[in-house]
Amino acid sequence: MKENILIIGGGAAGMEAATQLQKMGLTPIIVEKSEQLGGHVAQWDRLFPAFHPAKDVVEKMLNQVKDVKTYLNTEVTDIQRDDNGFHATLSNNEKIDAKAVILATGFDIFKAERKQEYGYGIYNNVMTSVELEKFFRTGHDARINNPKKIGFVHCVGARDVKVCNTYCSKVCCTTALKQACEIKEVFPDAEVYTFYMDLRMFGPGYEDLYLKTQKDFDVKCVRGRVCEVSEDMDGKLVIKAEDTLFGKPLKMTLDVLVLMCAMEKNKSIDAIQQKLGVANNTDGFMQNQDMYLGMNTTAQDGVFVAGACTAPKSLPDTIGEARSVATQVFNYINNK
Amino acid sequence: MDFGFCLSPSSHVKMDSVDLTTFNRLKETNPDINTCIACGSCTATCTAGNFTEMSFRRLLLMLQRGKEDEAKKMIQRCMLCGKCTLVCPRGINIRKILLDITR
Numbered sequence: 236m237k238e239n240i241l242i243i244g245g246g247a248a249g250m251e252a253a254t255q256l257q258k259m260g261l262t263p264i265i266v267e268k269s270e271q272l273g274g275h276v277a278q279w280d281r282l283f284p285a286f287h288p289a290k291d292v293v294e295k296m297l298n299q300v301k302d303v304k305t306y307l308n309t310e311v312t313d314i315q316r317d318d319n320g321f322h323a324t325l326s327n328n329e330k331i332d333a334k335a336v337i338l339a340t341g342f343d344i345f346k347a348e349r350k351q352e353y354g355y356g357i358y359n360n361v362m363t364s365v366e367l368e369k370f371f372r373t374g375h376d377a378r379i380n381n382p383k384k385i386g387f388v389h390c391v392g393a394r395d396v397k398v399c400n401t402y403c404s405k406v407c408c409t410t411a412l413k414q415a416c417e418i419k420e421v422f423p424d425a426e427v428y429t430f431y432m433d434l435r436m437f438g439p440g441y442e443d444l445y446l447k448t449q450k451d452f453d454v455k456c457v458r459g460r461v462c463e464v465s466e467d468m469d470g471k472l473v474i475k476a477e478d479t480l481f482g483k484p485l486k487m488t489l490d491v492l493v494l495m496c497a498m499e500k501n502k503s504i505d506a507i508q509q510k511l512g513v514a515n516n517t518d519g520f521m522q523n524q525d526m527y528l529g530m531n532t533t534a535q536d537g538v539f540v541a542g543a544c545t546a547p548k549s550l551p552d553t554i555g556e557a558r559s560v561a562t563q564v565f566n567y568i569n570n571k
Numbered sequence: 572m573d574f575g576f577c578l579s580p581s582s583h584v585k586m587d588s589v590d591l592t593t594f595n596r597l598k599e600t601n602p603d604i605n606t607c608i609a610c611g612s613c614t615a616t617c618t619a620g621n622f623t624e625m626s627f628r629r630l631l632l633m634l635q636r637g638k639e640d641e642a643k644k645m646i647q648r649c650m651l652c653g654k655c656t657l658v659c660p661r662g663i664n665i666r667k668i669l670l671d672i673t674r
Contacts, residue, residue, distance in 0.1 A: 450605055458609065480628070483636065484583050485584045
């Protein structure tokens with residue numbers, strides 16, 4: 236049993252699925268469009284809720300797939316299907332035959348400039364959560380210059396009809412509190428505010444992180460969405476929000492404003508997804524068969540999905556799905 | 572002459588100029604003060620709150636939003652029965668904080 240399984244995407248979902256499939260005696264093949272495996276996690280510094288270095292997890296995953304056939308800087312440009320399975324053409328003109336396809340194409344980050352009222356790309360000191368994470372990883376960002384007051388805005392591009400994203404992006408709340416603690420670690424004298432509507436601490440240890448954020452790091456959580464950002468003459472940011480618990484509007488000057496950008500579907504795979512006959516759900520992510528027992532299968536036999544291509548997901552969610560998709564693929568191959 | 576017009580002061584809380592001295596002083600002896608999750612249990616159970624505007628949840632916010640005078644006025648409604656402390660899910664020693672504010 237040496238059937239090829241084509242995995243599109245070499246992030247956490249793709250790598251973990253490949254690891255499990257290889258252990259099951261199948262032959263996974265990863266096609267990754269960027270120059271390295273690891274996806275978004277490889278760009279992250281530390282992981283919530285316990286500030287675990289992302290590098291540790293990524294390196295372990297990379298080590299597990301070192302014998303897996305992997306194409307980097309490569310995209311699937313065409314895919315056909317017949318009675319023998321799938322026939323994919325890659326951007327390097329190679330052809331791959333496979334018995335099943337796993338879409339593990341993950342997510343994109345919401346483009347913060349679309350919420351113009353937050354001033355990203357207009358005011359210098361407005362940055363995204365991804366850029367702040369890069370600061371933690373590299374120690375450099377021209378915008379972060381010994382700030383005294385830092386604000387975080389939750390739900391940027393999520394729970395927002397105006398940008399057509401009505402869903403909750405799931406991980407941003409916990410990420411915001413993690414990053415709020417981390418910025419306090421770097422600048423202990425700074426005042427840190429987060430502006431939230433709900434704090435969705437959905438996982439084990441996440442509520443503990445919230446308590447720690449309040450008690451040990453003295454981060455001030457304000458319930459209310461920032462509605463307006465402007466710049467004063469010194470280049471500082473003036474924000475307006477309602478403190479909805481107090482029932483009064485607030486005005487505050489900040490040195491840095493961090494936008495917690497939502498996950499959106501990675502659209503670079505749309506053409507291939509369409510060829511495979513996989514639809515999108517109402518949130519614009521890929522449609523799986525059902526959310527309880529069919530989360531890894533699609534309307535098309537032999538086409539599987541795993542990770543954040545179907546909805547915003549945390550890393551543990553994604554790894555769980557990757558392991559589950561491997562079982563589904565194994566059963567599919569064996570029952571044939 | 573009264574034309575029936577007047578200037579309304581801004582209702583914005585100007586966070587840049589809020590005096591946090593009292594709140595920060597309380598925080599030193601009561602670090603739990605930060606851990607309120609605004610669930611409202613203290614207010615719902617409050618003996619005085621059933622008849623007056625007394626609300627500990629709101630009182631904490633007043634201290635953080637520069638309304639110390641209002642907070643001190645509100646605190647006079649408290650009868651120190653301690654029911655709020657019993658119900659607080661964060662285990663905040665509310666009764667002690669109320670006493671410390673008036674000290």
